[in-house]
Amino acid sequence: MGGTVWREHGGRPDVIVVGGGVVGCSIAYRLAADGRRVLLLERRGLAAGASGRNGGMTGGGSSLHAASSVGRAVAALTAANLALLRAVPDELGAEIELRLPGTLDVISTPEQHAHLAAAVASQREGGGGIVLLDRDEARAVMPALSPAILGAAFAADRGHLWPFALVHAFAAAARRHGAELRIGSAAERLLRAGDRVVGVVAGGERIAADEVVLATNAYTPALLPELPPGAIVPARGQILVTRPLPPLLTVPFGTNFDKEYGRQTPDGRILCGGYRRLDAGEGLGATAERVSPPVLAGIARCLTGLFPALAGRARVARAWAGIMGFTADGLPLLGPYGPAPGLTLAAGFNGNGFSWAAAAGRAVADLLAGRDPGLDLAPFRPDRFAAGGAAWRNPYTAGEGVGERGAA
Numbered sequence: 001m002g003g004t005v006w007r008e009h010g011g012r013p014d015v016i017v018v019g020g021g022v023v024g025c026s027i028a029y030r031l032a033a034d035g036r037r038v039l040l041l042e043r044r045g046l047a048a049g050a051s052g053r054n055g056g057m058t059g060g061g062s063s064l065h066a067a068s069s070v071g072r073a074v075a076a077l078t079a080a081n082l083a084l085l086r087a088v089p090d091e092l093g094a095e096i097e098l099r100l101p102g103t104l105d106v107i108s109t110p111e112q113h114a115h116l117a118a119a120v121a122s123q124r125e126g127g128g129g130i131v132l133l134d135r136d137e138a139r140a141v142m143p144a145l146s147p148a149i150l151g152a153a154f155a156a157d158r159g160h161l162w163p164f165a166l167v168h169a170f171a172a173a174a175r176r177h178g179a180e181l182r183i184g185s186a187a188e189r190l191l192r193a194g195d196r197v198v199g200v201v202a203g204g205e206r207i208a209a210d211e212v213v214l215a216t217n218a219y220t221p222a223l224l225p226e227l228p229p230g231a232i233v234p235a236r237g238q239i240l241v242t243r244p245l246p247p248l249l250t251v252p253f254g255t256n257f258d259k260e261y262g263r264q265t266p267d268g269r270i271l272c273g274g275y276r277r278l279d280a281g282e283g284l285g286a287t288a289e290r291v292s293p294p295v296l297a298g299i300a301r302c303l304t305g306l307f308p309a310l311a312g313r314a315r316v317a318r319a320w321a322g323i324m325g326f327t328a329d330g331l332p333l334l335g336p337y338g339p340a341p342g343l344t345l346a347a348g349f350n351g352n353g354f355s356w357a358a359a360a361g362r363a364v365a366d367l368l369a370g371r372d373p374g375l376d377l378a379p380f381r382p383d384r385f386a387a388g389g390a391a392w393r394n395p396y397t398a399g400e401g402v403g404e405r406g407a408a
């Protein structure tokens with residue numbers, strides 16, 4: 001049944017999903033496939049937010065919580081996500097250019113070496129498929145790496161994909177299952193009956209539904225102002241892209257506490273991002289999707305420093321900025337929002353939406369159907385910051401000692 005059909009018959013949606021990024025589209029697909037009448041509202045365009053402006057790395061999850069029950073929950077979510085991504089071509093008939101050759105976290109200072117040696121040991125304790133390589137071993141995996149590097153951590157089961165294609169694959173599948181995706185439609189506010197959320201107001205229209213899911217990432221506090229300050233903070237990231245080059249990067253890479261990262265697309269373009277610390281205020285609190293020359297210059301230096309063959313050879317084709325939703329502990333807010341029955345949150349995906357969104361979609365559909373999602377979602381409880389507010393410390397500054405810093 002098409003989404004417009006249920007509307008024409010005077011029906012109302014069972015579930016309203018707000019947000020047309022990878023998370024919202026993944027959720028809309030799973031709910032519609034479950035037979036729910038779904039209305040997705042997206043105020044700009046599909047993948048117009050972070051989901052269309054990211055690096056496309058996947059499988060990494062978050063290493064901030066290794067070797068703890070939280071780390072195990074993150075690893076399980078990441079593994080479930082990877083399994084769903086692998087299934088996408090057959091399940092949805094979509095080519096998302098998923099490549100999983102493993103990734104290298106490149107070490108170029110003794111400080112990074114000490115940090116990664118400890119991180120690898122603790123991730124191995126938690127069962128992660130990760131090994132520390134010396135310089136020659138790392139250069140055997142990716143010969144283009146500079147001989148000046150000190151080594152790298154190689155993590156299996158990680159790689160990259162084409163983010164835009166994944167979002168559109170989920171969106172198309174949601175439509176095939178009868179969801180209505182209303183583009184250019186902003187949810188202005190939640191409709192409430194007492195504590196309960198009973199719908200949204202969009203374009204002045206009051207739209208009632210049994211359930212509302214906010215997949216609005218960085219923009220969630222605007223619709224849910226009672227979230228403690230700092231629970232989700234916008235953070236600007238920037239990416240630089242070269243014109244197509246012959247194959248050079250055999251695997252995606254990260255470096256400098258994973259703050260810089262990059263990959264080569266199957267058609268030869270090299271994408272690289274990072275250097276947020278050269279943005280005003282590290283890009284925290286920024287909502288303008290605007291690039292800044294110091295950040296782009298830092299990214300270019302990172303590329304030519306790690307891969308000397310690129311110096312004088314790579315041509316920049318374009319650059320862009322996008323806004324992430326950072327949380328105080330680097331983990332998403334995923335599940336029913338306790339203080340407001342009828343409301344589910346799936347927001348705050350930090351720099352890892354493509355490691356978690358597919359699994360998050362299925363988990364939300366399971367929760368709303370009363371099924372056991374088969375995942376430990378306790379660490380992602382959306383109201384976990386309620387008690388004392390969010391004690392905010394940029395999780396991505398953790399582990400960094402003296403590094404390159406620019407004028408704020």
Ligand SMILES: Cc1cc2nc3c(=O)[nH]c(=O)nc-3n(C[C@H](O)[C@H](O)[C@H](O)COP(=O)(O)OP(=O)(O)OC[C@H]3O[C@@H](n4cnc5c(N)ncnc54)[C@H](O)[C@@H]3O)c2cc1C
Nearest residue numbers: 019021023043049050051054055057187237322352353354
């Ligand atoms: C530069 C950069 C690099 C990144 N690199 C990676 C990477 O390599 N790997 C990785 O996994 N992740 C990466 N990320 C993070 C990743 O992009 C996000 O985690 C992911 O896209 C989050 O998806 P989302 O659907 O939650 O959010 P978004 O894609 O931001 O979608 C939210 C949507 O909600 C809509 N919206 C907001 N408010 C309303 C409203 N009131 N009404 C209607 N619609 C509304 C917005 O328009 C937007 O389209 C990166 C992000 C950036 C910016």
